[in-house]
Amino acid sequence: xxxxxxxxxxxxxxxxxxxxxxxxxxxxxxxxxxxxxxxxxxxxxxxxxxxxxxxxxxxxxxxxxxxxxxxxxxxxxxxxxxxxxxxxxxxxxxxxxxxxxxxxxxxxxxxxxxxxxxxxxxxxxxxxxxxxxxxxxxxxxxxxxxxxxxxxxxxxxxxxxxxxxxxxxxxxxxxxxxxxxxxxxxxxxxxxxxxxxxxxxxxxxxxxxxxxxxxxxxxxxxxxxxxxxxxx
Numbered sequence: 279x280x281x282x283x284x285x286x287x288x289x290x291x292x293x294x295x296x297x298x299x300x301x302x303x304x305x306x307x308x309x310x311x312x313x314x315x316x317x318x319x320x321x322x323x324x325x326x327x328x329x330x331x332x333x334x335x336x337x338x339x340x341x342x343x344x345x346x347x348x349x350x351x352x353x354x355x356x357x358x359x360x361x362x363x364x365x366x367x368x369x370x371x372x373x374x375x376x377x378x379x380x381x382x383x384x385x386x387x388x389x390x391x392x393x394x395x396x397x398x399x400x401x402x403x404x405x406x407x408x409x410x411x412x413x414x415x416x417x418x419x420x421x422x423x424x425x426x427x428x429x430x431x432x433x434x435x436x437x438x439x440x441x442x443x444x445x446x447x448x449x450x451x452x453x454x455x456x457x458x459x460x461x462x463x464x465x466x467x468x469x470x471x472x473x474x475x476x477x478x479x480x481x482x483x484x485x486x487x488x489x490x491x492x493x494x495x496x497x498x499x500x501x502x503x504x505x506x507x508x509x510x
Contacts, residue, residue, distance in 0.1 A: 287347050291354050294338070295361045298401050311402020312503045313337075314494065315411035316423045317470065320454030321432030321439075321447075323482045323490075324425035325407060330491045332405045335498065340398060342408030349391035349409070358397045366400040373399075373416060388465050408458075412475060413466040418504040421497055424476040425490070427483050 314331065318324020325341070332339035348354050362370060373396050395411045398404050399419055412422035427435070429451065436447035462470045473479045478497060480490045 287344070287351065287354060290344060291348065291357060295357070297338075298361055311400075312419055312421065312498065312501070313399045313402060313415065314405040314421045314423060314498060315415060316405060316407050316425065317410075317412060317476070318408070318425040319427065319432060319471070320458070321436040321451050322425045322427040323435065323487060327425055327480075327482075327487050327490050327494075328405050328407045330487055331494050331498075334491060335403075335405075335495060338398075338401075338404035340404060340406045345391070345394060345406065345409045345411075348394050349387055352390060355390040355394050359393050362397055362400055369400050370396045373414075376416065377414070385465065391465075410462050410466050410468075413462070413468055416504075417477070421478070421494070421501065422476045423494060424471065424473070424479045426471065426479060426481050428481075431483050 314328075314337075316324060316328045316331075318327075328341075329339060348358060359367070359370065370393070374392060377392070391409060392414055395406060395409065395414050398406060399411075399415050402419075412420065412424075432451050433444060433447045436442070436451055437444060440447065440450070442450070459470045462468050468475060478494065480493065482490060485493075
């Protein structure tokens with residue numbers, strides 16, 4: 279996928295902020311505003327599953343690329359945080375503070391990434407793909423999902439989706455696996471595929487996307503979520 283230009287990033291962010299502003303005045307009538315964080319192994323179908331769940335639940339969708347670009351642009355990151363009202367800004371500060379001093383704040387990128395992910399979550403009703411969001415947000419507000427599949431399944435999926443031969447597909451899968459594990463280890467000192475870091479682990483080898491989406495939606499709709507009104 280081609281990298282978005284700065285103007286297109288600004289446009290995406292401004293459109294999202296306008297959408298948040300429209301719903302700002304009525305959000306406390308429905309004060310439960312959870313999000314889904316979805317981590318995935320390359321070739322497991324996690325990206326398609328995330329998009330499907332977002333469409334069916336009618337919630338905002340933030341892929342790993344747009345999150346990454348926002349986090350690398352200090353001006354845009356600040357704009358996202360400033361979209362919060364006073365009460366939600368205090369929620370963000372509470373979540374960030376709870377991460378503690380060992381949250382590797384020496385990385386400027388991680389500082390912006392954390393603020394962006396927390397701001398999106400404070401607005402609520404969204405699915406965030408990748409970037410270690412499950413390691414940032416408190417479990418009270420997020421359904422943490424990991425999507426996996428055996429290596430050979432992911433290689434076949436990559437061959438079909440990217441129209442490449444087996445050797446190239448395997449190379450891409452292994453490289454992506456290494457990159458994603460390194461990212462999580464570097465910034466969160468965690469193991470990407472450790473199941474106890476998630477609420478749901480879905481293996482798509484024998485679970486199609488329709489069933490996987492139903493499982494996620496059922497958990498999302500039935501869980502007891504954090505009530506923002508308790509802060510009023």
